[in-house]
Amino acid sequence: MDRVAIIGASMTEFGDRDAWVRALLAEAGDAALRDAGVDGDDLDHLYVSNMASGEFEGQTGVPNALAHDLGALGAYTQRVDQTSASGGAGIYAAWQSVASGASDMTLLVGGEKMTHKTTGEATDVIASLTHPVEYKHGVTLPSFAGLTARKYLDEYDAPRESLGKVAVKNHRNGVDNPHAQFRKEVDLETALDSPIVADPLRLYDFCPITDGSAALLFCPESVAEQYTDDYVVVSGIGGATDTHVVHERDDPTTMRGVVESADIAYEMADRGPEDVDFAELHDMFTILEFLQSEDLGFFEKGEGWKAVEDGVTDRDGDLPINTSGGLKSKGHPLGASGVAQAYELYVQLLGDAGDRQVDGSVGLACNVGGFGNCVTTTILEQP
Amino acid sequence: MSFDAHRCPNGHVTYPGHTRCPECGEEQTETIDLTERTGTVVTWTTSTATPPGVREPNHLAIVEFEIDGESVRALGQLTTAEGVEIGSEVEPVYEDELRDPEAGIREPASHEWDGYRFEPV
Numbered sequence: 001m002d003r004v005a006i007i008g009a010s011m012t013e014f015g016d017r018d019a020w021v022r023a024l025l026a027e028a029g030d031a032a033l034r035d036a037g038v039d040g041d042d043l044d045h046l047y048v049s050n051m052a053s054g055e056f057e058g059q060t061g062v063p064n065a066l067a068h069d070l071g072a073l074g075a076y077t078q079r080v081d082q083t084s085a086s087g088g089a090g091i092y093a094a095w096q097s098v099a100s101g102a103s104d105m106t107l108l109v110g111g112e113k114m115t116h117k118t119t120g121e122a123t124d125v126i127a128s129l130t131h132p133v134e135y136k137h138g139v140t141l142p143s144f145a146g147l148t149a150r151k152y153l154d155e156y157d158a159p160r161e162s163l164g165k166v167a168v169k170n171h172r173n174g175v176d177n178p179h180a181q182f183r184k185e186v187d188l189e190t191a192l193d194s195p196i197v198a199d200p201l202r203l204y205d206f207c208p209i210t211d212g213s214a215a216l217l218f219c220p221e222s223v224a225e226q227y228t229d230d231y232v233v234v235s236g237i238g239g240a241t242d243t244h245v246v247h248e249r250d251d252p253t254t255m256r257g258v259v260e261s262a263d264i265a266y267e268m269a270d271r272g273p274e275d276v277d278f279a280e281l282h283d284m285f286t287i288l289e290f291l292q293s294e295d296l297g298f299f300e301k302g303e304g305w306k307a308v309e310d311g312v313t314d315r316d317g318d319l320p321i322n323t324s325g326g327l328k329s330k331g332h333p334l335g336a337s338g339v340a341q342a343y344e345l346y347v348q349l350l351g352d353a354g355d356r357q358v359d360g361s362v363g364l365a366c367n368v369g370g371f372g373n374c375v376t377t378t379i380l381e382q383p
Numbered sequence: 384m385s386f387d388a389h390r391c392p393n394g395h396v397t398y399p400g401h402t403r404c405p406e407c408g409e410e411q412t413e414t415i416d417l418t419e420r421t422g423t424v425v426t427w428t429t430s431t432a433t434p435p436g437v438r439e440p441n442h443l444a445i446v447e448f449e450i451d452g453e454s455v456r457a458l459g460q461l462t463t464a465e466g467v468e469i470g471s472e473v474e475p476v477y478e479d480e481l482r483d484p485e486a487g488i489r490e491p492a493s494h495e496w497d498g499y500r501f502e503p504v
Contacts, residue, residue: 124434124487132494133399137460138430138437138482146428147445147458154426154469199429243405247445247458248397252426 004098005224006380007231008036008217009346011339012111014331015181017211021053021062021113024213026069028336029109032215033070036227040071044103049080049090049110050335055125057113066109076103083129084284085369086110087214087338088239088376094218095234104223110339111213122209126334129370131245142206144246144371145285146198152253152287153200156302160200164191165308166286167204167328173315174325176355179340181210181331205286210331214340221383232349235362236271236379238264246371253302257375258295258366265364265377266297273297276379277360278319278348280341282368283326289313292366293321296377320358323348338367338376345380386475386499387414388448388455396455415450417457417475421504422446424471425456429464436486440464446473446501460500467503475499 010031012024019027025048033040048063059065063077082089087110094108114122127140152158168188174180191204224231240260243249249256266272273296281296283289290304298319299307307313313321324330324344327337345363347353361382368375389400389411397404400411427444442461447454460481461467478500484491 119432120434121487123432127434131399133498134458136481136494136496136498137443137458138433138441139443139458140430140432140434142432143428143430143441143443146430147426147443150428150469151426195431197430197432199431201428245399247456248405252445 002220002222004095004218004234005221005231006216006218006234006346007224007227008032008038009215009343010035011179011214011343012212013179014210014212014333016115020057021050021059021111022065022069024113024211025062025066025109025111028111028213028215029066029070029107032107032217036217038105038217038227042105043072043075043107045097045106046072046075046077047080047090047093047106047108049086049108049339050112051081051083051086052125052334053113056117082374083369084334085338085367085374085376086335087341088367088378090339091216091342091378092237092239092376094216095237098218098220104219106218107215108218108339109213109215110336112333112335113211114209114333115211119209134245134247141371142198142201142285145287146201148252149201149287152290155253156305158305161188161192162305162309163201163205163286164188166283166289167191169308169314170283170322170326170328173323173356174329177325177330180325180329181208182329201285201287207284207327207332210333212331212333212336214336214343216339216342230350231383232346232380233383234378235381236265236269237376238262238268239376240264241374242372244373253291255291255295255368255372255375257372258292258368258377261375261377262296265379269379271362271379275362276319276364277362278323278358279321279364279366280324280344281321281326281366283322283328284332284368288368289321296364296366315356315358323353323356323358341365341367342378342380349380349382384495384497386417388417388450389414394453396450396453398455398457417448418499420448421472421474422448422501424467424469424473426469427461427464427467434487436483436488444473444501459498462500462502472504473501474504476502
């Protein structure tokens with residue numbers, strides 16, 4: 001069977017951008033088409049991953065706007081909203097469009113414009129994904145992270161410092177990412193002494209609010225070869241959901257959507273966690289990097305924090321995690337984040353990651369929506 | 384307002400209720416009042432970056448109730464974080480407005496804003 005290839009990719013500068021969502025999407029989409037030498041009118045399908053452009057800036061109908069701006073009129077378009085995992089869900093939709101034979105050339109662009117809102121307003125747009133019985137108590141995604149972190153530290157005797165070390169590592173990686181929102185190292189003391197946001201988590205345990213966009217161009221491998229030798233293949237992909245009501249989970253320290261989406265992706269790729277050379281995890285909060293690294297099978301339950309302490313997940317460690325800087329330093333423009341994770345795998349697999357280059361032929365990305373409510377796990381490989 | 388858990392014929396209990404039992408798919412046919420019961424704190428946090436209309440700081444806990452050998456959990460505000468630890472006993476107390484529906488809520492009528500906080504016993 002013809003595998004699904006990615007022949008072009010791009011991401012815009014992440015951070016506090018003047019551009020609104022339509023211009024951000026066009027910037028990334030245009031760059032991905034240029035990367036592969038493909039014209040807009042070659043596109044059969046065009047997907048836009050975006051959580052809340054209507055809520056953030058009153059702009060709806062963005063896929064149609066993007067098709068017009070990129071000269072892709074006639075293409076089938078669709079918006080994909082899966083909250084923070086909109087990017088991963090977009091990868092699934094784009095992969096599916098090519099794997100099914102419905103499209104021979106699919107562009108996926110993820111993007112979000114958020115920084116014009118206050119932190120409270122932006123946090124509440126995101127919190128609106130929660131169930132009313134939780135929302136009315138003023139719950140936010142950061143407060144779910146605080147609840148989970150306290151449970152994790154208590155259950156597995158992990159030191160508070162281990163969470164700070166995730167922040168230090170990912171900020172260090174972000175220094176070498178020219179697209180990252182923060183390109184500045186942070187020392188452990190600063191992270192541990194920063195203001196409390198959701199006890200026991202502090203400011204440096206959280207990703208920032210970000211504007212930005214990223215794009216990927218998909219086609220059958222037989223078509224890819226007509227354009228370039230520099231492409232990667234989607235060897236495995238899976239998606240799964242967990243409870244909407246977060247307090248209904250039996251074990252708050254396990255993300256079942258991560259476990260189940262990874263099982264599907266590993267089986268499709270005929271791979272296991274031991275085959276993964278590097279990974280991009282959804283570190284919207286530092287605690288999530290522990291949970292995912294365990295639920296993906298990289299480490300035993302309750303041991304993820306030790307891997308960070310021991311440097312296993314450093315850029316020069318056995319299993320580098322978040323070489324891009326992660327959401328933590330790169331930023332988290334909701335709909336763009338899952339796409340930007342795959343962008344990092346793409347440039348690493350092609351050997352184009354510059355100062356942050358690591359060795360490896362198999363990369364994994366885990367994109368988490370809500371507080372693990374919906375998850376997509378993607379495995380990309382060299383052909 | 385009520386603070387009810389919901390039970391299906393197979394004995395699975397959830398809060399809130401669902402159209403079908405998440406465990407077995409049966410219709411939930413029974414309600415269990417949680418207001419007079421004591422629960423145990425599974426975990427808790429104090430949130431200092433709260434949305435518009437939400438008290439700051441906002442103390443929150445996930446609390447577990449035991450009902451005939453089944454456990455059911457609820458997330459809610461704590462009246463205070465003073466002395467609260469994992470394993471602390473708490474009881475529900477009624478509050479007529481958990482957050483201000485006039486602050487930043489697009490459709491105040493889409494939710495009920497009263498409910499129960501948890502008070503350390």
